[in-house]
Amino acid sequence: MTKGNETPGSIKPSDHQPPLPLDRFIVEDSPDDEAVPMDVLFVGGGPAGLAGAIELARLVARDNEGGGGLGELEIGVLEKAGSLGEHCMSGAIVNPGPFRELFPDVPESELPFRVPAPKDRVYMLSQRGKTRIPTPPSMHNKANYVASICEIVRWMGDRAEAAGVNVFTGFPAESLLVDGDNVIGVRTTPSGLDRQGQPGSGYMPATDVTARVTVLSEGTRGSLSQAYMAWQRVEAPNPQIYALGVKELWQVKQAPNHVIHTMGWPLPKDAFGGSWVYPMADDLISLGLVVGLDYRQHSLDVHVLLQKLKGHPLVAPYLEGGELMEWGAKTIPEGGYYSLPDRMYGNGLLIAGDAAGFIDVPSLKGIHYAVQSGMFAARTIFEALKNDDTSLSGLSGYDAMVRDSFIGKDL
């Protein structure tokens, strides 16, 4: 697939990229006879999906106590990981605001965070040196917490199940099931296929799950969110742009007593990004490196750059005598406000969290936007169900709710 418009020594990745397999992701088909009927389905059991499910369960329970007449609703969460949290990765320093709102009965000290964020330090690095620079106002972390998103999500999952939410782990959503331009549920991915795609031992066919409203809370670069927007021709002022973060968790002798962010080395000057070192406990640190995927050099390797960073005099002393416990990587939607889709709702559909692009780069945060957008999705759905209108117009209040909130304003 050599293209004539490339200059020698230059690559345009999109020239070699296959198209999105829309016919696989959007399926116009009736649900099969054994379809699992849900009223509302969240695709993705991260902070957005679980927050939405918890908030919706609470709104419905309160409505039923007051004789509102909605009756019992089946709320489902599909998660592709074997158990909750296993596919979630984040820095993370968390703004607790939306958690306080979602869990008003839980004292802040019992929220699933590690330690209050200590004071911030920002450095510009050279290969051997460091220069401390003033912390940009957006990067101050006073009143925030260092946390593990895996731990947050497991904790939220327990609360969701206690509230009667059906959490199905080990079920990726392969396709949106549609009827015209109505989204009527999802079809899961079969398991137990052999290398040629034929049923092998332990084969389990796809399952259909129907819902009046499907919420795509798939996380970064969600396949069904991409497909929905391409299929419905939902555009955005700008394309979404991404960064790749590689993270390591280290057991150490003594963690730093600051939140550390760096810019500069080991990144080349034509790449955007930086690193972090966060203390999660006296003897546990999270460190990682994030680089914008618009980097200009084809041989840039974020994993290798993180390995080099660990040898820098600012970082190396913390790792001396320590042990690498976990490693992971994840992309981050960085486009901000102008990359938000023109609509984040449709007939029987809402998009929340990273899948919609709710990340604020100046403060380096997204978890609390995910939680808040899940709650907004729940409130929108609750009203739509009360009005018995889960169509595009019945769910259209969601966009204004998001854009008028701190999410829209921060981004």
Add this chain to the structure above:
Amino acid sequence: MRLAFKSGLYGGGVKAAIMSATKGALMGGRIDVLADADEPREVTAPAEFTPDGERTVGKLDAVFRSGNATRDDIPSHLIVGEEVPPDVADLYAYMCPAGVYERDGDKLVVNAPNCIDCKATDILGPRWTPREGGSGPSYKRM
């Protein structure tokens, strides 16, 4: 504010400072950007790196530390373009933190079970599709 840095770290820093100081009133508007896959890449020499196995790890060790226990005989969930040129195969190999892509001679080799669902591939290269439940990493405290 990320958009300001499209013009490089230093120019971007100035623009971002003005945006912050004026709370977006100045230079806070939309700046045209290309999708990441449309940004051209210069073919460059890779950095030298040999993992020491203690402080630094290679990609295979790294994937092991992600708790990835995807079975080896799963069908590939990655859709690769036809006839990927060697330089593009290298781009994928450097981009993927989990060692899914490797160049063998002029051919691209895809080690799909290594994938940890970071989605970088779907942004710059081969398309990601879902695979059987429970595949991928098993992060515990990430």
